Amino acid sequence: TPDAHSQPTGRTSPLKRFGLAKESINKTFGLIKTELLEAHAILVEAKGGESGEGGGRTTVLLEKTAGIEEILARDHMKVAFFGRTSNGKSTVVNALLHDKVLPAGIGHTTNCFLSVIGVDEDKGYVIVPGSGEHSDIKSLQQLANSLHKERLSTNSLLRVCWPKEKCALLQEDVEFVDSPGIDMNPDVDDWINSHCLDADVFVLVSNAESTLMNAEKNFFHRVSERLSRPNIFILNNRWDVCVEEEPSMVEEVKQQHLENDISFLSNQLSVIDPDTARERVYFVSAKEVVTIRNRQRENQSDLGRGLHDGYKGRLLEFERFELKFKECLSNSAIKTKFEQHHSRGLEIVLELEELLNFESEQATQKNSLIQSELQEICSKQQNLNDKGHLVYQRSIQKTQSMAAELESRVQAAMEG
Numbered sequence: 001t002p003d004a005h006s007q008p009t010g011r012t013s014p015l016k017r018f019g020l021a022k023e024s025i026n027k028t029f030g031l032i033k034t035e036l037l038e039a040h041a042i043l044v045e046a047k048g049g050e051s052g053e054g055g056g057r058t059t060v061l062l063e064k065t066a067g068i069e070e071i072l073a074r075d076h077m078k079v080a081f082f083g084r085t086s087n088g089k090s091t092v093v094n095a096l097l098h099d100k101v102l103p104a105g106i107g108h109t110t111n112c113f114l115s116v117i118g119v120d121e122d123k124g125y126v127i128v129p130g131s132g133e134h135s136d137i138k139s140l141q142q143l144a145n146s147l148h149k150e151r152l153s154t155n156s157l158l159r160v161c162w163p164k165e166k167c168a169l170l171q172e173d174v175e176f177v178d179s180p181g182i183d184m185n186p187d188v189d190d191w192i193n194s195h196c197l198d199a200d201v202f203v204l205v206s207n208a209e210s211t212l213m214n215a216e217k218n219f220f221h222r223v224s225e226r227l228s229r230p231n232i233f234i235l236n237n238r239w240d241v242c243v244e245e246e247p248s249m250v251e252e253v254k255q256q257h258l259e260n261d262i263s264f265l266s267n268q269l270s271v272i273d274p275d276t277a278r279e280r281v282y283f284v285s286a287k288e289v290v291t292i293r294n295r296q297r298e299n300q301s302d303l304g305r306g307l308h309d310g311y312k313g314r315l316l317e318f319e320r321f322e323l324k325f326k327e328c329l330s331n332s333a334i335k336t337k338f339e340q341h342h343s344r345g346l347e348i349v350l351e352l353e354e355l356l357n358f359e360s361e362q363a364t365q366k367n368s369l370i371q372s373e374l375q376e377i378c379s380k381q382q383n384l385n386d387k388g389h390l391v392y393q394r395s396i397q398k399t400q401s402m403a404a405e406l407e408s409r410v411q412a413a414m415e416g
């Protein structure tokens with residue numbers, strides 16, 4: 001649609017690689033299925049219509065293939081946002097979605113997990129937990145509050161469905177997960193088990209006005225203990241406020257944050273080397289990006305109206321983050337989601353090859369057995385033929401000598 005494709009995430013998006021890889025692996029599994037069906041038909045026919053051991057094994061392989069195809073259809077790229085309450089997590093998600101999808105601001109504390117996925121419908125909705133009914137997107141905050149009260153846990157998840165046609169990122173199969181504030185003393189392991197194990201990228205939204213909190217650091221220590229080398233980006237958000245409040249100190253503050261964040265990712269968590277860590281830290285204003293993108297959508301002319309100086313630089317920094325984040329998301333998702341399907345597909349093909357080799361060897365052995373039996377029958381037949389011929393010859397001779405004797409007797413009688 002023109003709306004979604006006018007966003008810079010259109011046709012050239014690095015996320016396309018995920019879509020292409022998904023298409024290619026889907027095709028491969030389609031081919032595997034065709035080969036399996038053909039092999040199954042041949043094996044059953046060879047057994048005179050019965051399944052037999054070979055047919056049974058191809059049925060199991062076909063079931064495995066169908067299972068993988070089902071998981072493939074659900075596979076998508078997942079990015080999860082963490083940080084203290086009010087650091088701007090929901091605002092960052094809205095900026096990436098180019099729309100105000102999630103409630104953000106005072107009184108809009110996210111107190112349960114929210115997952116945003118793309119749907120084909122033209123209007124957004126929330127799935128009511130339990131009943132599965134669709135509710136208006138405006139009820140999101142109320143539903144989140146009651147879900148939190150009802151379960152008294154921050155671990156619950158609300159699904160937000162948003163029209164794919166409004167957002168290029170959602171068209172590319174990305175799921176966004178917004179979390180409650182990490183300062184809410186969560187059961188960290190519970191959070192990680194329920195929402196993080198299949199996440200491809202984590203975004204820590206920090207408040208540039210302060211340093212990283214221990215709760216934020218501890219959370220990521222636990223994540224990196226559970227997942228091998230998680231992909232973590234750090235967004236120093238509210239950078240517009242810092243620039244506005246401390247213009248003379250801004251470079252110094254930025255350098256301090258940069259060093260601390262790089263050291264956190266490379267030395268403390270040891271998930272990445274310092275040079276790559278530099279590409280994982282950004283200084284942004286999600287609020288400005290939301291404002292600018294809203295104005296762009298409405299075709300307003302003065303995009304920077306009322307924004308602080310330097311907003312263009314901060315927008316560029318956000319766009320740099322988006323590009324790196326998409327590359328990382330796509331690469332990670334291709335590896336985590338498709339690598340295991342690839343090896344399972346290979347296992348299926350090798351098992352089919354082994355089965356067909358075995359069956360063909362059996363058939364060759366049976367064939368040579370039949371050939372030698374045939375030969376035996378033929379030589380017996382020949383033997384019989386020879387014997388028959390001898391008996392026949394003898395009986396002819398006998399008949400001939402009997403005829404001669406008869407003839408001589410008749411002759412003798414006539415002469416007598």
Ligand code: GDP
Binds near residue numbers: 103
């Ligand atoms: P969350 O609790 O982490 O999801 O935070 P929200 O996204 O709800 O944001 C909390 C408040 O901070 C809202 O009023 C936002 O408008 C505001 N906010 C978010 N990002 C920025 C930013 O970059 N700059 C400024 N000035 N305000 C921001």
